[in-house]
Amino acid sequence: MVPGTKITLIFKEWLNQPGSLREIGSIINDVIVFQWSHYEIVELDFENETVASGSLFDEIAKLFNEFPKEEVKRRLKFINIDPCDEHLIVHLAKLRLARKEVSA
């Protein structure tokens, strides 16, 4: 990973892929982790498209299972995101973090 580097990924491109929203979310999770090995920051551009899928966003929230909370917050950024979608991701992240704490 090169410090100070950033890549912006267009979210909409995944939404038209075949598969359930969970499966699409899981691919996005893999892509984020992969890009983190090259770039310090991964930015997802939602282009103001509402996603409104708990299953898909839960796959992104799973990053908190694998990486420390502050690292995920610092290295993953969202732009042009529907505020309700952002709240949904945060809600799911909180649920994941609480579960991680209980099982720790």
Place this chain on the structure above:
Amino acid sequence: MNPEVSHKLPKWFLSFPVTRLAEPSYPLAGQVTQILTEKLRGVENFHKAVHFAIREVIENSFEHGQTDHCYMCAYSVPSKQIVRLCILDTGIGIPESMITSQRYPDLRNDIDAVDKAAEYGVSSKSDERGIGLYLLRDVAEKNEASLTILSGKAKMDISKDIKKTLLDIAFPGTMVNLSIKTRRDFYYLSTSDWEEL
């Protein structure tokens, strides 16, 4: 919709007629939400909660129902600031899906199965899933809403309280009925943004 029927609908009634869906069709949830919430007060998170509900329930029909189609209809009543929607499939049903997965051996009947399915982290597929019905139930419980899940012999009515009924005759599939009212302090999950997490 049959035009003869549609012109008889009262003007205050915005509807999405019974439609057979042959795939989850992601843009559809957004389009239906727009039709339904057009004339309702502009509470943004209410619109998003309706969108969310449609997405999760349709997705479940295709993913778990083992069927290639489901049905949906919906309408809104602007004078009451209410949206009502119904999504149903004639698939295997929640009890069978939960019981045959053998992940929850303590389930005694169809009600146990549906009740369990609506808990956080409960899924017939894996330990790392199970948020769709849980979030839907959470939104229904914390708003002026009523959510009915009918599947097999189980009927669960969720609003501020929960009523569980074991039916004599099984419904051959899953039906989710949601009636939800908008209001200024509408609850839709978290209100914090990413930086505040």
